[in-house]
Amino acid sequence: MTKTKGLLIKGYNGFYYVKAENKLWSCSLRGRFRLTKQKFLPGDVVMFTEIEFPKGVIEEVLPRKNQLVRPSIANVEQAVITFALTAPNPDFLLLDRILVQVLEKEITPIICFNKADLVSEEERIKLISPYEKSGFTVICVSAETGSGIEALKKQIEGHLVVLAGPSGVGKSSILNALNSEFHLETGELSKKVERGKHTTRKVELLPLDEITYIADTPGFSTLFLPDGIEKNTLVHYYPEIFEAAHNCPFKSCMHHKERDCAVKDGVEKGLIDKGRYERYCILFEELKEREGKY
Numbered sequence: 001m002t003k004t005k006g007l008l009i010k011g012y013n014g015f016y017y018v019k020a021e022n023k024l025w026s027c028s029l030r031g032r033f034r035l036t037k038q039k040f041l042p043g044d045v046v047m048f049t050e051i052e053f054p055k056g057v058i059e060e061v062l063p064r065k066n067q068l069v070r071p072s073i074a075n076v077e078q079a080v081i082t083f084a085l086t087a088p089n090p091d092f093l094l095l096d097r098i099l100v101q102v103l104e105k106e107i108t109p110i111i112c113f114n115k116a117d118l119v120s121e122e123e124r125i126k127l128i129s130p131y132e133k134s135g136f137t138v139i140c141v142s143a144e145t146g147s148g149i150e151a152l153k154k155q156i157e158g159h160l161v162v163l164a165g166p167s168g169v170g171k172s173s174i175l176n177a178l179n180s181e182f183h184l185e186t187g188e189l190s191k192k193v194e195r196g197k198h199t200t201r202k203v204e205l206l207p208l209d210e211i212t213y214i215a216d217t218p219g220f221s222t223l224f225l226p227d228g229i230e231k232n233t234l235v236h237y238y239p240e241i242f243e244a245a246h247n248c249p250f251k252s253c254m255h256h257k258e259r260d261c262a263v264k265d266g267v268e269k270g271l272i273d274k275g276r277y278e279r280y281c282i283l284f285e286e287l288k289e290r291e292g293k294y
Helices: 031-036 092-104 121-133 149-156 171-178 239-245 262-268 274-292
Strands: 003-012 015-020 023-029 045-052 055-061 078-084 108-114 137-140 160-164 204-209 212-216
Touching: 015 045, 015 055, 023 045, 078 092, 078 149, 092 108, 092 274, 108 121, 108 149, 108 171, 121 137, 137 149, 149 171, 160 171, 239 262, 239 274, 262 274
Parallel strands: 023 055, 078 108, 078 160, 108 137, 160 212
Antiparallel strands: 003 015, 003 045, 003 204, 015 023, 045 055, 204 212
8 A cells, every 4th residue: 555645724523634746635633643643733744655545544644744723733834813903903912923923933923904995005014114124024914905915925825824813804805815715604793792703613724826825713702822932032022122242241131221231222212112011021921920830
């Protein structure tokens, strides 16, 4: 029997669907995997034995480059962190939390703001400029009009991508705009609480083309910082603060309540966005409190 390498697209009712050489195989697990209770995630590269198309048996999971817990997915290369410019207004603290999580996993972040057709050019620039100045790739799109969709498609081409962000911002609508054949269900935004319905239930890799896979994921409402991040390493995930920190007179400076801090000086001079710095301080205090409990 032939052993073949493939990409695990999704798991459902004990079967795992693996894409290999433009064919989709329905694979079961070898018995030893059931005994060890090993988890298989979308994005896993697996070796499987071909039985008779489309049936196969998974024999091995190749080492993962990375793994996200929520959403549960492996080997992600890019994360399209999606928020709306309005309706609902962007939660920048949540955006920074997701950025920290993504960067900690060495995944390239792309910040995508949807509903660009609903705000003025002046408002758009005001909202996105702090992240552009920080060195992040920012793309504004409108799933409704199609504006910016081609730029996003070009940015993610050839990668395994996760589309992450809170509910109600139009992630499924963006996917439908990227590929009209997806026909994903979209949820209407609640007018009372301005939170979208969770229309996505399971993580599944969708083939945007032959070399690009993208996952629509359940919406986030809260997100804790990864355990591997400590208060003294948080600065590494704020590029503009990390760069300014090299000019601090004391190596032990946490850029929080210290005097003669180059970062705080940069904020006062307008070189570092005040909002970004304030959110850094919020996350710093959160990590400090967490470490104090150990």
